[in-house]
Amino acid sequence: MRxxxxxxxxxxxxxxxxxxxxxxxxxxxxxxxxxxPGVEVGTATLDEPEHGLPDEVLDATDVLVWWGHGAHAEVDxxxxxxxxxxxxxxxxxxxxxxxxxxxxxxxLMGTTCDLQWRExxxxxxxxxxxxxxxxxxxxxxxxELEIEEMYGEPFDVPAPDELVFVSWFxxxxxxxxxxxxxxxxxxxxxxxxxxxxxxxxxxxxVRRVIANAVAWAGCTSQTQS
Amino acid sequence: MRxxxxxxxxxxxxxxxxxxxxxxxxxxxxxxxxxxPGVEVGTATLDEPEHGLPDEVLDATDVLVWWGHGAHAEVDxxxxxxxxxxxxxxxxxxxxxxxxxxxxxxxLMGTTCDLQWRExxxxxxxxxxxxxxxxxxxxxxxxELEIEEMYGEPFDVPAPDELVFVSWFxxxxxxxxxxxxxxxxxxxxxxxxxxxxxxxxxxxxVRRVIANAVAWAGCTSQTQS
Amino acid sequence: MRxxxxxxxxxxxxxxxxxxxxxxxxxxxxxxxxxxPGVEVGTATLDEPEHGLPDEVLDATDVLVWWGHGAHAEVDxxxxxxxxxxxxxxxxxxxxxxxxxxxxxxxLMGTTCDLQWRExxxxxxxxxxxxxxxxxxxxxxxxELEIEEMYGEPFDVPAPDELVFVSWFxxxxxxxxxxxxxxxxxxxxxxxxxxxxxxxxxxxxVRRVIANAVAWAGCTSQTQS
Amino acid sequence: MRxxxxxxxxxxxxxxxxxxxxxxxxxxxxxxxxxxPGVEVGTATLDEPEHGLPDEVLDATDVLVWWGHGAHAEVDxxxxxxxxxxxxxxxxxxxxxxxxxxxxxxxLMGTTCDLQWRExxxxxxxxxxxxxxxxxxxxxxxxELEIEEMYGEPFDVPAPDELVFVSWFxxxxxxxxxxxxxxxxxxxxxxxxxxxxxxxxxxxxVRRVIANAVAWAGCTSQTQS
Numbered sequence: 001m002r003x004x005x006x007x008x009x010x011x012x013x014x015x016x017x018x019x020x021x022x023x024x025x026x027x028x029x030x031x032x033x034x035x036x037p038g039v040e041v042g043t044a045t046l047d048e049p050e051h052g053l054p055d056e057v058l059d060a061t062d063v064l065v066w067w068g069h070g071a072h073a074e075v076d077x078x079x080x081x082x083x084x085x086x087x088x089x090x091x092x093x094x095x096x097x098x099x100x101x102x103x104x105x106x107x108l109m110g111t112t113c114d115l116q117w118r119e120x121x122x123x124x125x126x127x128x129x130x131x132x133x134x135x136x137x138x139x140x141x142x143x144e145l146e147i148e149e150m151y152g153e154p155f156d157v158p159a160p161d162e163l164v165f166v167s168w169f170x171x172x173x174x175x176x177x178x179x180x181x182x183x184x185x186x187x188x189x190x191x192x193x194x195x196x197x198x199x200x201x202x203x204x205x206v207r208r209v210i211a212n213a214v215a216w217a218g219c220t221s222q223t224q225s
Numbered sequence: 226m227r228x229x230x231x232x233x234x235x236x237x238x239x240x241x242x243x244x245x246x247x248x249x250x251x252x253x254x255x256x257x258x259x260x261x262p263g264v265e266v267g268t269a270t271l272d273e274p275e276h277g278l279p280d281e282v283l284d285a286t287d288v289l290v291w292w293g294h295g296a297h298a299e300v301d302x303x304x305x306x307x308x309x310x311x312x313x314x315x316x317x318x319x320x321x322x323x324x325x326x327x328x329x330x331x332x333l334m335g336t337t338c339d340l341q342w343r344e345x346x347x348x349x350x351x352x353x354x355x356x357x358x359x360x361x362x363x364x365x366x367x368x369e370l371e372i373e374e375m376y377g378e379p380f381d382v383p384a385p386d387e388l389v390f391v392s393w394f395x396x397x398x399x400x401x402x403x404x405x406x407x408x409x410x411x412x413x414x415x416x417x418x419x420x421x422x423x424x425x426x427x428x429x430x431v432r433r434v435i436a437n438a439v440a441w442a443g444c445t446s447q448t449q450s
Numbered sequence: 451m452r453x454x455x456x457x458x459x460x461x462x463x464x465x466x467x468x469x470x471x472x473x474x475x476x477x478x479x480x481x482x483x484x485x486x487p488g489v490e491v492g493t494a495t496l497d498e499p500e501h502g503l504p505d506e507v508l509d510a511t512d513v514l515v516w517w518g519h520g521a522h523a524e525v526d527x528x529x530x531x532x533x534x535x536x537x538x539x540x541x542x543x544x545x546x547x548x549x550x551x552x553x554x555x556x557x558l559m560g561t562t563c564d565l566q567w568r569e570x571x572x573x574x575x576x577x578x579x580x581x582x583x584x585x586x587x588x589x590x591x592x593x594e595l596e597i598e599e600m601y602g603e604p605f606d607v608p609a610p611d612e613l614v615f616v617s618w619f620x621x622x623x624x625x626x627x628x629x630x631x632x633x634x635x636x637x638x639x640x641x642x643x644x645x646x647x648x649x650x651x652x653x654x655x656v657r658r659v660i661a662n663a664v665a666w667a668g669c670t671s672q673t674q675s
Numbered sequence: 676m677r678x679x680x681x682x683x684x685x686x687x688x689x690x691x692x693x694x695x696x697x698x699x700x701x702x703x704x705x706x707x708x709x710x711x712p713g714v715e716v717g718t719a720t721l722d723e724p725e726h727g728l729p730d731e732v733l734d735a736t737d738v739l740v741w742w743g744h745g746a747h748a749e750v751d752x753x754x755x756x757x758x759x760x761x762x763x764x765x766x767x768x769x770x771x772x773x774x775x776x777x778x779x780x781x782x783l784m785g786t787t788c789d790l791q792w793r794e795x796x797x798x799x800x801x802x803x804x805x806x807x808x809x810x811x812x813x814x815x816x817x818x819e820l821e822i823e824e825m826y827g828e829p830f831d832v833p834a835p836d837e838l839v840f841v842s843w844f845x846x847x848x849x850x851x852x853x854x855x856x857x858x859x860x861x862x863x864x865x866x867x868x869x870x871x872x873x874x875x876x877x878x879x880x881v882r883r884v885i886a887n888a889v890a891w892a893g894c895t896s897q898t899q900s
Contacts, residue, residue: 163384
């Protein structure tokens with residue numbers, strides 16, 4: 001399976017706090033989480049030519065992982081349409097955190113993908129509500145993150161085809177934080193955690209969920225080969 | 226629309242604390258919540274002959290509301306099967322709180338309907354995750370209950386056809402607390418709140434949700450008339 | 451409830467066969483099907499200024515019914531975005547037949563909405579697979595249309611939140627022909643029948659389904675008033 | 676993965692026509708279809724002690740395949756409850772054809788599981804409506820069976836979590852013929868074809884679907900090991 005991690009890669013270069021947490025970029029941490037036997041990982045970032053996703057890369061990608069935040073508007077519309085077509089044809093897509101507002105995710109969902117949010121000192125606890133789901137494999141009843149940005153309901157997405165995680169936050173909010181979709185032949189997983197100022201992608205359970213999600217989302221793509 | 230409120234009606238007679246909160250029984254409070262123009266309400270309780278639900282009552286019921294807790298095992302299996310057949314033929318069913326373990330609900334779900342729980346001093350905040358749903362009509366972004374029993378995930382039910390509410394509890398848990406199902410021609414709504422030692426069924430938003438749920442669940446039954 | 455029927459209204463003016471079937475336009479036949487106590491109906495067509503849907507019309511519409519076929523590309527992108535925002539805010543949407551390729555429907559679904567098709571002499575039989583659903587109210591086990599265009603699977607839409615009808619065609623195909631979605635606060639129903647060269651919208655059961663669908667889709671919008 | 680094929684095994688012993696088609700029993704044909712690298716297959720039949728499913732067999736089974744028809748009532752209720760508990764704990768279940776009325780399937784669904792049927796000379800064509808689904812892997816747009824018993828809608832089951840196949844029959848009916856469910860930690864697939872008087876389980880595409888379904892349903896069970 002060939003996985004491409006796409007990262008905006010701006011915060012890490014402009015904010016020393018983020019750089020300290022992710023010295024190899026968020027994409028570097030995610031690549032480490034996903035890499036394994038039978039899983040080849042490449043990375044691509046916004047400021048590379050064609051955002052690092054020319055046709056030859058996109059066409060060879062079984063699962064695309066997407067992290068973006070402040071620069072969604074800079075992503076080329078043509079790339080968005082090409083990536084969407086690839087998903088509908090069977091490429092898996094794992095959308096992380098603030099990627100809920102990525103053009104690609106919004107185009108596939110058809111809704112605003114808006115949500116409530118707050119940067120504070122919330123603890124986030126992600127509860128598994130689908131204990132048998134492959135994406136929850138190896139995870140206990142919940143995952144606890146000592147500090148994370150809060151995302152709250154209502155989350156304006158289509159009702160997920162399968163809901164795997166629901167988050168609790170100290171401040172009193174809940175969030176559907178692990179949502180599965182099938183669109184065309186492609187599988188899509190949205191996973192909430194991962195604010196850039198917290199070391200979330202170094203958390204072993206978060207890494208395991210992302211690796212599981214890549215395996216789940218890649219299943220369809222690989223059936224075609 | 227003819228609504229029948231079924232209540233175990235044991236706690237109110239044995240526990241003065243519960244009797245003080247519900248002097249007319251939980252069924253009395255629920256009947257007040259549901260009664261309105263075009264909605265006739267009757268009540269039935271466990272210790273009446275045939276549990277208050279002989280054929281002539283069941284057959285004339287458009288929506289059955291069910292509250293039970295300690296005496297699920299005493300409910301007659303024949304009645305359970307008759308009530309289940311009525312639901313599949315189009316009678317609506319609204320199952321409240323500890324009714325998750327009622328024989329009728331378990332027979333319709335096919336799963337254990339187990340959950341985690343704790344009696345403590347939790348605040349419960351129910352978030353609307355389906356803002357356009359008829360059952361959330363007139364409700365703001367969330368409902369806050371100052372003190373309630375905690376129910377936590379995993380909740381072993383089939384994934385709801387529509388998920389309307391998700392609860393947050395002070396102690397760190399979440400729960401899918403408003404779940405819609407269609408089984409046969411019948412509509413079923415499970416709604417979490419309502420521990421007998423708290424005045425939950427006097428809360429105006431909780432009453433509104435239950436009245437909305439009755440209207441939603443009764444829609445199918447009435448189509449046949 | 452205020453319903454606006456939108457029709458491309460080209461075939462009726464260029465093709466005498468279609469004009470003979472729909473002398474008042476397809477929108478005229480649909481308006482007759484939907485009009486009733488408590489339901490005000492207006493119409494709008496492609497070649498009117500702003501396609502007949504200026505803000506004051508769209509904002510006053512509880513349910514929009516959409517029939518388009520050959521001129522999807524001529525529909526203004528700004529209108530599509532305004533209409534999509536209205537659906538997400540709670541306006542109902544009923545999309546008919548070749549409207550599966552309307553920009554508005556595709557934007558809300560996020561997929562290609564492609565399907566197989568054939569113009570021949572097929573009989574279409576629509577089976578009710580959700581007998582208790584409000585949209586099937588008053589309909590028997592199936593609806594038979596003596597001659598219709600064939601639409602076949604795979605239909606590239608998200609799995610419907612509720613599937614109400616499945617069509618059978620003489621030539622050997624099936625189709626998910628009555629599909630319910632919720633997007634944002636809005637309810638969407640796609641209904642397959644209605645090729646312009648057949649008198650489908652004069653069929654009493656088809657008219658009843660469309661009237662039922664309007665009532666179902668309008669439920670959300672009206673909750674806000 | 677350890678698969679147990681359960682077969683009623685009565686028709687093959689009493690009806691020479693069936694015996695001629697399935698000289699090793701329906702379970703023998705199914706075992707051949709499912710056996711493969713990493714897949715151990717055992718069989719069990721109604722008239723063996725404990726119906727061939729004592730605890731030590733059931734507890735060692737990752738996926739149970741079930742074919743029954745005329746003798747559903749003879750299956751021991753205690754076994755049904757043990758098997759249901761195993762499914763909820765993660766054992767996969769593939770239910771074939773007339774198994775729609777098996778006690779085990781009905782207990783898991785909570786509905787009557789009734790349907791329409793006719794034994795005639797129908798052609799059945801099963802259309803793939805979820806082309807990216809693992810259970811449809813390697814299958815073209817449809818599967819054609821020259822002669823099969825007809826099953827028609829309405830099929831009184833809960834709306835499937837995922838719908839993979841829809842059948843067309845010569846006589847004018849449709850049927851949701853490939854239905855996925857998750858119950859507890861267990862995955863359940865219902866697959867329609869397989870009347871005992873037709874050589875359906877020798878058809879390569881039918882065999883492939885059943886093997887795919889076993890792999891899909893076994894995924895959850897294996898996560899626990």
